[in-house]
Amino acid sequence: MATQVLMPALSPTMEEGTLAKWLVKEGDTVKSGQIIAEIETDKATMEFEAVDEGTVGKLLVAEGTAGVKVNTPIAVLVEEGESADAAPAPAAAPAASPIAAAAPAAASVPAQVAAPVATPVAAVGWPHSDLPEGVATKTMTVREALREAMAEEMRADPNVFLMGEEVGEYQGAYKISQGLLDEFGAKRVVDTPITEHGFAGIAVGASWGGLRPIVEFMTFNFAMQAIDHLINSAAKTLYMSGGQMGSPMVFRGPNGAAARVAAQHSQDYAAWYAAIPGLKVAMPYSAADAKGLLKTAIRDPNPVIFLENEILYGRSFEVPVQEDFTIPFGKASILRAGTDVTVVSFGIGLTYALQAAEELAKEGISAEVINLRTLRPIDYDTVLASVMKTNRCVTVEEGFPVGSIGNHLAATIMQRAFDHLDAPVVNCTGKDVPMPYAANLEKLALTTTAEVVAAVKSVCYR
């Protein structure tokens, strides 16, 4: 019986990849465990092993093919004496297979968002651009934008350096720092042992000693080991020293849920860090946000918590090509103008907010979508001005509900725009549970487009 070899998912968030190289040809015999191909994901080039034994009857996807979706048949293995033609025809709808149902894209990302990354305008909400009209742009992923921001700032200031786990020789656990070691050398792209508490402290000390460290946490979940230095050492020292000594540095890395990595790898820390005086907190959504905000963060004389999102890393957006493009902190952007309701969000929450706005538009509800960009400082004025216009507000984030950014905004709006409100502010958040592993439960634990739609309808009394 002929066996199909399917395009594998090689990371929790992989949706597709490039079949970089076949290491076998038709007619070759393969053993289980034999490396048969090299597959390039958006993070790394991985070797792909055969599971079954047999003879390569047919290679269905030519090497060099990009955008091969997970679970697409890529080869057929036949048993001795069997013809490759005996193999079932390539499945047209891999999503029907049980593995595809568990594919990461299905877990937390609206279907529309899972469109191939290769398409330039893959992200929901785009081109509802907040960029100035007429500005020249180029398409790049959030990942490329972050890398470009670091590279540009490292070129501009010799005291900027990057440290963290796997940032150098491995080229970045999520490929953010790919190529930086080659350009800047091991002095400025510093691989650390797995020791978050220790290297976070060393980085804070280095910032007092005249350097401008960028600390990459492989994920912000691991920053829990180091949080004492982020808060007690980095955030408070300027105040405790009567203004003598600040900590000009950036702590960055993926934050929040990725896909199917469960409770200890899926927390959104936005509200935690946003609660701390002395810190600045940025959370980009688009590639333009990522580049402009990270450059601002690196130049800022204060400690900046820079919360990225693994699912957004591979998304493409338009980024201005102007030299030295930066985005100031404390300035929200209006991603989509509207008149009936204000939807405030940040980071990946905007994928739900923007998708909900699309759906609501079809039903005649005009939603104004605000991208906060930074959570400390927070742009209250833009939010309040919008709420005073629409008289309704829904907030969207993936973090826990208690003490959320949405809670804080609701309180602020109540205090400063009470008479303008026609309905209570509704917070769409992650659920009040540790993140479950099961795909269906994970989806339920995060906020959804449907919840945002329902929340908007409720505040519009529709």
Add this chain to the structure above:
Amino acid sequence: MAAKKPADRPNVSKEELLKFYREMLLIRRFEEKAGQLYGMGLIGGFCHLYIGQEAVVVGLEAAAKEGDKRITSYRDHGHMLACGMDAKGVMAELTGRIGGYSKGKGGSMHMFSKERHFYGGHGIVGAQVPLGAGLAFADKYLGNDNVTFAYFGDGAANQGQVYETYNMAELWNLPVVFVIENNQYAMGTSVKRSTKSPSLWERGAAYGIKGEAVDGMDVLAVKAAGEKAVAACRAGDGPYILEMMTYRYRGHSMSDPAKYRTREEVEKMRSEKDAIEHVRDLLLQGGLASDDDLKAIDKEIKALVNESAEFAKESPEPPLEELWTDIYA
């Protein structure tokens, strides 16, 4: 006490001995005054006195050069005075006044002087160890030959981040001297009750770090060991660990009843090992100074300390606007 006998001490000049005497006495008198002001309610919160350990900082400062950095825990008054910070500014910080080093916003445990390369004053036990290694990281990156002294106690020596730091400091050959001030008690828990390690400095061997135990009550032994450690660091052969065997006469903080040790134990240390008495004896027995010479110094130090206390009482509290300054640069 794993002590080196002072017999093998290097030659020391009269001037240097007098300097040591003066500096150690300043710390002791300052701390006594701080204790008094605390009792009067002029100093609040936690206040950890350095009395008994003076030889450690004074000896190590004698091995330092301009540009070297230091960082320590919350028991930090002695370190600040030893590195040349002004007694008035330190005392006024203790009383929470605008004339203090942190404008009254840091207090006893959180004081800094960029000018004197003193990087705190840290209230979280052990945090200063990676922070200190980070200062050394910066100096190595910038290509100068400065050395950082990262002081911590026998209590902090059991914190995990100390060993994370040892690992990276040796991996990257950072110019940092880890100074373990082993005063025998982590608050109320004696070293014997907190570890079975026979010595704390030897733990560095697991990471390939050189080190030694030093009689921390003998300022000359401290200086000699400091010079050795600093030379290694400046030659690119850092880090280095010095375990200073010392003793604090007072409680952990002002509110410590010190029931975990006997009065006799404290008395024995004071009478047999006191660092200031030791230098006093060397001066007098060596014929390098007279009783009157030392009395004159005592008087001068007393005046300096009284002046700092007066300043600390008279300096106004920070203006209310200070609540909202220095949060962001």
